[in-house]
Amino acid sequence: MFKRLCIIGIGLIGGSIAKAVRAEGLCQQVVALGREKNLPNMQRALELGVVDAVYTDAAQAMAGTDCVIICTPVGSMQAIFAQLKPYWNPQAIYSDAGSTKGSVVEAARAVFGEVPSNFVPAHPIAGAERSGVEAAMADLYRNRRVIVTPLPNTDPQAADKLSELWQRIGASVSVMTVEHHDTVLAATSHLPHILAFALVGMLGRKDEQREIFKYAAGGFKDFSRIASSDPTMWQDICLANKQEIIPLIQQFQTELGQFERMLQADDAQALFDAFSYAKQARQRFLETFDDPT
């Protein structure tokens, strides 16, 4: 599909794209571009055979490259657009894998004035609790969803070609607006992460006083798994999408207040109804989740 794919940020997400694209034979060459301080990680990617070459110089990395996917934390996007600008190739396709889309579009606008028509914002929804190129897997995106959020001026051919790339490595592509993406992900991903971080932090302080983790069960292990996510990545996501996240935190506070009132009032029926509704809702989610096509 492409002559040369350049991944910027060769961790779990970028490394898995590289591995999948190579496994499917979709690009003649896959290379990585990163900063000096990421050189050890990039060299590890080279040793592992995830990429064919690594660069810290954008000019060299961009020479002959016809597809670029930015897979760094969303807070670094603006700096990367600025680094790419002098070598921007109107014939190439550019995309990203950021968990927030409004902030990425804003970063592109800050650098280019108007978002280039060959930049297609996208977000693969795949687990990222582990990190680093060592964790990269060729099948990370198999049966997973990728949301593509083209802008009104996005070149439809560029968007189609990017979608095809994702489909050919096994993903199911959904198209929606930037705004809808950020609203949905705030609810299904960003708020749950904040709740998990907040709870585990609160219990961690209690545990320092008097051991409690010792008596936690498997349910807590699953519930708290996302609190092991990368702090830098999540600091960036939360700030980038705070306009959506803050109202959800407030709604959740109201929700919790209702549970508090049910307990105060010994309202067994209301608790039963609320728990039953949630159990059914989760069942609906599971039915959706198990078949993402």
Added chain:
Amino acid sequence: MFKRLCIIGIGLIGGSIAKAVRAEGLCQQVVALGREKNLPNMQRALELGVVDAVYTDAAQAMAGTDCVIICTPVGSMQAIFAQLKPYWNPQAIYSDAGSTKGSVVEAARAVFGEVPSNFVPAHPIAGAERSGVEAAMADLYRNRRVIVTPLPNTDPQAADKLSELWQRIGASVSVMTVEHHDTVLAATSHLPHILAFALVGMLGRKDEQREIFKYAAGGFKDFSRIASSDPTMWQDICLANKQEIIPLIQQFQTELGQFERMLQADDAQALFDAFSYAKQARQRFLETFDDPT
């Protein structure tokens, strides 16, 4: 160890005790006692070979029984104590598997005046998201913790014998006061369940308006797993331990408020610190969890 063990409430928890005890050859006979309306479930247990006999009549069930373990939702404990009272055998050992201990002790006190010295309150900490005797497993308690909460007047020999039973089916026994148990479990289990039920309920209502579950990832699947727990069981637990749970809900509201303020203030450093602390705390939990001995 016992001639005849009687399980009251032969679901996942009770059925797994029965299977384990039989697998280890610790009792000559294992029987179940339940209400008329639970007869189909008890007959299923009989068919599956989980128990040797089932009864709806307490007099028959108690004849020759020297160990009784009550495995019903905690809200039903008082009715069960009342049912057992006429046949209470001072030579037998009685225990339970309830997730709250203060409420169980209170229920015993309401029926007997003073809690009988041969009743040993206990709580096996083992996953219970699935339910029913079909889900019962002989190794459910292997490498899991069981908390035994004897009272000042509890017969030490009864407590020791009950602990031995749990140890012989693979569990690691911790002894603590009723109050400490209820404080710890409110934090590590009851609050997380309320958060999961509250979030999944809130998102479920959003999903009815506009599909969002479709775009949730594996992290959400794990985080929300405990929202699939049994509503009746959790209604009982939450009401039984509301004195501990309500202050935790309030603390969690304060905690969430702090995250809201960090977002409002764009305080990247504070978010990073909070997320990093939580990630480390979870690591500490995992190290404890993987080795419960």
